[in-house]
Amino acid sequence: MRGISKHYGAVQALKEASLSIQAGRITALLGSNGSGKSTLVKVLAGLVNPNAGTIMMDGREVNIRSGNDAQALGISTAFQDLSLVPMMTVEDNLLLGNEPRTETGMINRAESRRIVRELMARFAIRCSPQDYVQSLPPSTQSMLEIAKAVHRNPRVLLLDEATAALHLDEIEVLFDILRGLKQQGLSIVFVTHRMHEVFELCDEAVIMRGGETVISGPVSSFTLDDLVFHMTGQRMARAAGSEAPEPGQEEGTAVLEVKNLCLPPRVRDVSLTARAGEIIGIGGLEGQGQADFMRAVLGAQQKTGGSIRFLGQETDFPQPAQAVRAGMGFISGERNREAMFPDRTIAENLFAGSAVLGSRFRFLSRKTVRRFSEDAVKTYRIKIGSLKDAASTLSGGNQQKLVIARWIAVHPKLLLLDDPTKGVDIHSRQEIHQILRESAQNGMAVVISASDTDELLEIAQRVYVFYEGKVAGVLQGDGKTQEAMVSLMMGLANSQAEAISPLSLEEQP
Amino acid sequence: MNTLSVSLNKFRRTPAFTGFVLFVIALLMNILMQGINSGKPLAFFNPNSYSSLLMTNAPFILTAMAQSLLLIVGLLDISIGIQLALVNVVCIMVPQELGVPIWVGWLCAMGASLLISAMVGACSAVLRLPAMLVGYAFIFIVKGINVAIMSKPQGKVPREIYLPYQNPVAGVLPIALLVLLAVFGLWLLIKRRPLGKHLYAVGGNPRNAYAAGISPVKVQMQANLLKGFIVGIGGICLTLMNASGNPLQAEDYGLRSLIACILGGLGFGGWGSMACGVFGASFFVLIQNTVYHFFSYLTKVISGFAASTYWQNLVSDIILLLGLLVTIITAKEQRKTLKEGLLKQFKGGAARDKQ
Numbered sequence: 001m002r003g004i005s006k007h008y009g010a011v012q013a014l015k016e017a018s019l020s021i022q023a024g025r026i027t028a029l030l031g032s033n034g035s036g037k038s039t040l041v042k043v044l045a046g047l048v049n050p051n052a053g054t055i056m057m058d059g060r061e062v063n064i065r066s067g068n069d070a071q072a073l074g075i076s077t078a079f080q081d082l083s084l085v086p087m088m089t090v091e092d093n094l095l096l097g098n099e100p101r102t103e104t105g106m107i108n109r110a111e112s113r114r115i116v117r118e119l120m121a122r123f124a125i126r127c128s129p130q131d132y133v134q135s136l137p138p139s140t141q142s143m144l145e146i147a148k149a150v151h152r153n154p155r156v157l158l159l160d161e162a163t164a165a166l167h168l169d170e171i172e173v174l175f176d177i178l179r180g181l182k183q184q185g186l187s188i189v190f191v192t193h194r195m196h197e198v199f200e201l202c203d204e205a206v207i208m209r210g211g212e213t214v215i216s217g218p219v220s221s222f223t224l225d226d227l228v229f230h231m232t233g234q235r236m237a238r239a240a241g242s243e244a245p246e247p248g249q250e251e252g253t254a255v256l257e258v259k260n261l262c263l264p265p266r267v268r269d270v271s272l273t274a275r276a277g278e279i280i281g282i283g284g285l286e287g288q289g290q291a292d293f294m295r296a297v298l299g300a301q302q303k304t305g306g307s308i309r310f311l312g313q314e315t316d317f318p319q320p321a322q323a324v325r326a327g328m329g330f331i332s333g334e335r336n337r338e339a340m341f342p343d344r345t346i347a348e349n350l351f352a353g354s355a356v357l358g359s360r361f362r363f364l365s366r367k368t369v370r371r372f373s374e375d376a377v378k379t380y381r382i383k384i385g386s387l388k389d390a391a392s393t394l395s396g397g398n399q400q401k402l403v404i405a406r407w408i409a410v411h412p413k414l415l416l417l418d419d420p421t422k423g424v425d426i427h428s429r430q431e432i433h434q435i436l437r438e439s440a441q442n443g444m445a446v447v448i449s450a451s452d453t454d455e456l457l458e459i460a461q462r463v464y465v466f467y468e469g470k471v472a473g474v475l476q477g478d479g480k481t482q483e484a485m486v487s488l489m490m491g492l493a494n495s496q497a498e499a500i501s502p503l504s505l506e507e508q509p
Numbered sequence: 510m511n512t513l514s515v516s517l518n519k520f521r522r523t524p525a526f527t528g529f530v531l532f533v534i535a536l537l538m539n540i541l542m543q544g545i546n547s548g549k550p551l552a553f554f555n556p557n558s559y560s561s562l563l564m565t566n567a568p569f570i571l572t573a574m575a576q577s578l579l580l581i582v583g584l585l586d587i588s589i590g591i592q593l594a595l596v597n598v599v600c601i602m603v604p605q606e607l608g609v610p611i612w613v614g615w616l617c618a619m620g621a622s623l624l625i626s627a628m629v630g631a632c633s634a635v636l637r638l639p640a641m642l643v644g645y646a647f648i649f650i651v652k653g654i655n656v657a658i659m660s661k662p663q664g665k666v667p668r669e670i671y672l673p674y675q676n677p678v679a680g681v682l683p684i685a686l687l688v689l690l691a692v693f694g695l696w697l698l699i700k701r702r703p704l705g706k707h708l709y710a711v712g713g714n715p716r717n718a719y720a721a722g723i724s725p726v727k728v729q730m731q732a733n734l735l736k737g738f739i740v741g742i743g744g745i746c747l748t749l750m751n752a753s754g755n756p757l758q759a760e761d762y763g764l765r766s767l768i769a770c771i772l773g774g775l776g777f778g779g780w781g782s783m784a785c786g787v788f789g790a791s792f793f794v795l796i797q798n799t800v801y802h803f804f805s806y807l808t809k810v811i812s813g814f815a816a817s818t819y820w821q822n823l824v825s826d827i828i829l830l831l832g833l834l835v836t837i838i839t840a841k842e843q844r845k846t847l848k849e850g851l852l853k854q855f856k857g858g859a860a861r862d863k864q
Contacts, residue, residue, distance in 0.1 A: 092709070106701050
């Protein structure tokens with residue numbers, strides 16, 4: 001791909017970007033949120049038509065104007081925002097647009113079943129072929145998206161943040177498959193924000209910034225610092241509080257005390273304490289009860305047993321509205337589904353947290369909203385065009401900072417964050433971590449769950465690891481290691497957890 | 510036995526199950542009420558009785574089947590009823606005015622139905638105009654065309670053509686039922702071809718279907734043409750039932766067919782099947798028939814009792830409303846949401862009281 005440009009009105013998504021890939025090589029396509037990676041992938045997939053530039057395959061120019069054109073050229077894509085149809089079954093989705101047919105043009109059902117069985121076994125997908133996709137967890141949906149792309153037997157496979165929602169074991173399965181495909185001569189473009197995956201899997205790296213390709217070369221010629229520098233234009237600030245504050249420095253008052261919380265079938269007998277000034281991590285494989293636990297504390301789901309004390313008071317919020325008024329804030333990683341009002345302005349989105357506090361009929365002047373929003377944008381370093389722009393115009397990282405700023409600006413006593421940096425680039429992630437640290441230093445209690453174990457180990461003082469709805473162990477101090485975390489996540493014996501973290505015992509019921 | 514139970518469980522998970530439950534309830538009510546009213550418990554099973562019911566309502570059921578196809582693909586058409594009248598008008602006027610054989614008139618009518626459907630499809634699928642507005646506009650356009658072709662109700666269908674439709678084959682098998690089965694068979698055939706999957710994919714998420722190499726515009730146009738074909742058949746049935754033409758009839762079938770589809774369990778876009786339309790429309794028809802027999806019975810047993818059709822409509826509409834409620838309760842996910850919502854209301858209220 002040479003000189004690829006794409007603009008949406010005044011916004012330049014791609015500026016003469018280029019990408020070169022070779023058969024039998026895995027190329028990492030890297031960049032911050034909003035750098036143009038996904039747009040470049042969509043150009044190659046035929047979903048976005050560029051304003052300028054040429055695409056060459058095997059030395060000849062090709063014209064890709066639709067998904068069909070891309071597929072005809074042997075280009076297959078697993079999209080970041082998934083191309084599955086939620087209301088169709090797993091089987092229908094895997095074969096969509098590529099259904100095996102009989103001589104009479106009917107769908108060959110026996111052959112369909114055989115193909116689907118094989119694909120599901122190969123990708124270790126554990127569900128029924130007749131399950132509706134909408135009923136499956138995000139990680140399974142991601143695996144299905146990749147399996148669907150691989151099933152088309154492509155020459156070029158594009159994986160746009162394919163691992164963002166995958167668990168460790170699924171990533172291992174995927175990497176094995178990708179290495180096998182590479183051996184078969186397939187060209188793979190791998191878009192990710194997880195830098196260790198680049199060094200583990202990829203042969204080449206292409207880095208984009210501001211819609212342009214800034215550098216490309218063998219992965220072995222880059223260090224982590226180099227990658228981050230080319231992606232962000234800044235060197236990594238290791239000294240800027242990359243280490244979590246150690247426990248016991250200052251015992252704050254307990255803001256949240258959860259005892260034996262039950263919310264069957266996902267949460268069983270969970271106890272947790274968060275003090276003012278602490279950042280508490282919640283880890284575990286996806287679907288182990290972390291999300292339900294957070295929502296139970298917030299009142300979005302009703303617990304069936306146990307107790308929740310918030311600021312020293314026994315609480316049982318029937319709805320999140322009451323929890324927010326009492327001093328809680330909630331930030332979800334599912335920006336579009338649970339946090340953003342994408343078509344409303346940036347100012348309205350920022351003010352949404354404040355708007356729910358105080359009287360419903362109080363007078364709100366435009367000046368109040370503008371001042372609040374300007375302060376938030378400045379304080380939390382959100383890159384915007386105008387406060388009047390729709391929130392959807394922001395890059396993923398800035399959208400997430402917007403949601404975080406919305407809540408922190410109203411100074412909640414407890415901030416719950418459910419995988420807040422999912423799909424956020426490394427630079428924005430560091431900025432978000434810095435914001436959370438500053439908030440904790442100002443006396444806020446922060447409870448954060450994350451699918452990325454490195455992130456939790458980096459930011460949290462204590463990490464409660466969930467397994468099958470229970471706390472399998474609590475990691476802190478020297479016991480807070482990757483190995484301990486993984487063994488607890490995989491449900492290995494508690495005795496091991498005790499050996500890792502003796503302090504965990506006192507936290508357990 | 511085991512296979513039967515597996516199939517039953519599978520059927521219970523489908524959206525059509527809700528419509529099926531409603532259909533069975535309405536059918537039992539109809540059998541009971543008709544039996545009480547006529548004094549013969551099995552009056553419903555008289556071939557003339559069910560044959561007449563099917564003949565009269567086949568055009569509506571076919572309209573609901575056509576509408577369900579559009580809903581599956583994420584569109585709708587409220588002008589579908591008046592398009593039925595267009596087919597009827599062309600069926601009558603072409604042979605009458607041009608002196609051509611009846612079948613030529615029917616072919617022209619089918620062509621007109623396909624043409625109008627293609628135009629509606631082009632507006633909503635290609636030009637991306639809101640389907641509701643397109644349907645509303647086409648009600649007036651088609652009505653204008655109908656009146657231009659046939660200024661007032663008129664015309665006739667030869668007796669030898671309409672009689673076979675109105676009388677059951679071998680005294681037991683209504684032609685209308687065969688027509689309905691044939692159209693439903695066509696749907697089953699489509700469902701087992703890639704087009705069937707593509708209809709659902711485009712209805713479920715057009716952008717994702719496009720990413721999978723499917724053209725949403727093409728698929729939505731194909732759905733519109735299929736709808737036109739079914740409406741064409743429905744219009745011919747309407748002509749055989751009335752044996753004459755009326756340019757302004759069946760307009761209300763547009764909205765009624767939509768309601769029937771929703772009653773049958775269809776969602777908007779990629780959820781449900783044509784069976785939902787069939788069950789929903791049949792529920793609609795059977796409830797109206799039951800209410801008719803109920804009031805007819807009251808007239809017999811209470812001297813001096815008389816109820817206008819307005820009262821009959823009021824009662825049947827209340828039952829339809831209850832039917833919608835049953836739809837929510839039967840659909841598992843909706844039932845769960847309803848239950849959670851009610852619990853939340855009660856618990857929330859209690860908690861607020863405590864505070």
